[in-house]
Amino acid sequence: MTGRDPFARPDGVVGGVDPRHRGEQFGGGAAEGWGTGGRSAEGWGTGGRDAGGGDAVLDAYVSREDLAFSPGGATHQGLQLPPNVDGRGSSSRKGGGGGLFDEPRDDAGDGYSPWANPRTRMVTGGTARKPKRPKREPVVPVPRVDVREAMFGRIVPWRFLVLGAAVVLVLGGIGGFAGGWAGKTFRADHERVELRQVEGRPGNGDLTEIGDVARRVQPAVASISIDAAGMSGIGSGVVIDDAGHILTNNHVVSEAADAEDVELAVTFTDAGNPRSVPATIVGRDPRTDLAVIKVEDVSGLTVAELGDSSQVRVGDTVIAMGSPQGLNGTVTSGIVSALNRPVKLAGEGTDTDGVADAIQTDASINPGNSGGPLVDVRGAVIGINTVIYSVSGGSQGLGFAIPINMAKDIAEQLIAGEQPVHPDIGIAARTAANGAVTGAEVATVVPDGPADAAGIREGDVITAVGERSVGSADELTVAIWGVPVGETVRVTLVRDGQTMELDVTPAG
Numbered sequence: 001m002t003g004r005d006p007f008a009r010p011d012g013v014v015g016g017v018d019p020r021h022r023g024e025q026f027g028g029g030a031a032e033g034w035g036t037g038g039r040s041a042e043g044w045g046t047g048g049r050d051a052g053g054g055d056a057v058l059d060a061y062v063s064r065e066d067l068a069f070s071p072g073g074a075t076h077q078g079l080q081l082p083p084n085v086d087g088r089g090s091s092s093r094k095g096g097g098g099g100l101f102d103e104p105r106d107d108a109g110d111g112y113s114p115w116a117n118p119r120t121r122m123v124t125g126g127t128a129r130k131p132k133r134p135k136r137e138p139v140v141p142v143p144r145v146d147v148r149e150a151m152f153g154r155i156v157p158w159r160f161l162v163l164g165a166a167v168v169l170v171l172g173g174i175g176g177f178a179g180g181w182a183g184k185t186f187r188a189d190h191e192r193v194e195l196r197q198v199e200g201r202p203g204n205g206d207l208t209e210i211g212d213v214a215r216r217v218q219p220a221v222a223s224i225s226i227d228a229a230g231m232s233g234i235g236s237g238v239v240i241d242d243a244g245h246i247l248t249n250n251h252v253v254s255e256a257a258d259a260e261d262v263e264l265a266v267t268f269t270d271a272g273n274p275r276s277v278p279a280t281i282v283g284r285d286p287r288t289d290l291a292v293i294k295v296e297d298v299s300g301l302t303v304a305e306l307g308d309s310s311q312v313r314v315g316d317t318v319i320a321m322g323s324p325q326g327l328n329g330t331v332t333s334g335i336v337s338a339l340n341r342p343v344k345l346a347g348e349g350t351d352t353d354g355v356a357d358a359i360q361t362d363a364s365i366n367p368g369n370s371g372g373p374l375v376d377v378r379g380a381v382i383g384i385n386t387v388i389y390s391v392s393g394g395s396q397g398l399g400f401a402i403p404i405n406m407a408k409d410i411a412e413q414l415i416a417g418e419q420p421v422h423p424d425i426g427i428a429a430r431t432a433a434n435g436a437v438t439g440a441e442v443a444t445v446v447p448d449g450p451a452d453a454a455g456i457r458e459g460d461v462i463t464a465v466g467e468r469s470v471g472s473a474d475e476l477t478v479a480i481w482g483v484p485v486g487e488t489v490r491v492t493l494v495r496d497g498q499t500m501e502l503d504v505t506p507a508g
Contacts, residue, residue, distance in 0.1 A: 213377060223267040223268075236321070236368065246293050247292055248384075252370050253291050274328060305380045307380030321372050324369045343400045355481075357403060358400035359374065360400055370385060384407050423481055425454075426451045427451045437461050439493075442460045455502050463493060485507060488504065
């Protein structure tokens, strides 16, 4: 290395090398040297100096068109040749005949940098400048205003504002107190509260009608149990005379009627002390599902009072008693829901086969209540609980009782040892509801029977018996049963679209 700056400008050069006049600045001989890849074959081939005593490699290097400044005669140590020029002074550019820069560069215009890769176009940019700060707007102070000016604009005097504030405070206090009280009150509806209880037991003067009825009638209610080989059953009954006769349903005792070694027992609940005694069957009527049993030598029996079912009205309060599911002494209450409801009486395991002109009630009746009394608020028996209508098997508010007037008549015949006789007009009927007429259509007529004698024919549709309308075959049955044997009744029917009336006398 010499003491000369290797990156100094060449002698006579003030600014950057003008690419259009590079040949002039380097003495005109550079063109020939670039045409063969160097100033002389010897200079590039050996990497030494030329005959003139200069450094041939350095001279060739600093004469390239891609440099802006000449190293001014410095040695080539520390300098690199362009990547496309080999060490022997020949160009690596493919093509024939020419040197590295045979043709003038077409990109040596504005933006050209002699220090950049000769094949890279450079783009110039502006100088870095410090951004100017935005001009701040002067802050104008806002004058302060008081409450009166803000709300009323100096119109309302201070004394009225003070008075208004006092009124607001008073009303706010009242509202807060009321809100707190209301919050506690409404919150009690959703939170646990302590309910008040009445201490002690009610006295005699506090008994309700139902409680009084239950107290008086319950001793006359019997729980019936049947125990035989391979079978058992429970039901209820009511004592109807002081001889020990108990009225119940036929389906309660029918299985025990023909069984051998059967044990029929009755349990009374009197003053909370149950007592059980044996009983026997007096008589049964499968057509009305009624039966009478009897207990012997039982002292102190309570006999129930029988009412008049013809005086019962829809809506009357009624009480059902019995032993549902074997629970002795059970009492439920409800009302009469309907009257004269034809209900089919039949069931598996019993010979009952008939129709009841039933009293419908919503008092809870369940299996085991059968045969027990349905009483009014006087404690008089108005019906015998018989049937429930249920999909699940439990009470659904549809219970039916046989009217006591019919039950009384059947019971008297059974106690007398008679088989009950039911009125009959000698026909078989089916329900007719074809849109044109509703009633009981006559399917068959028994020859020489009461209906045949009256002129009733097959195909006639009976629509009424006496004053009672007939809408089904079951309703025709209960309507006929309501007529005493031997008593003539007028029957209304429709034949071939014509309405006619015939007189019929039921037989026994």
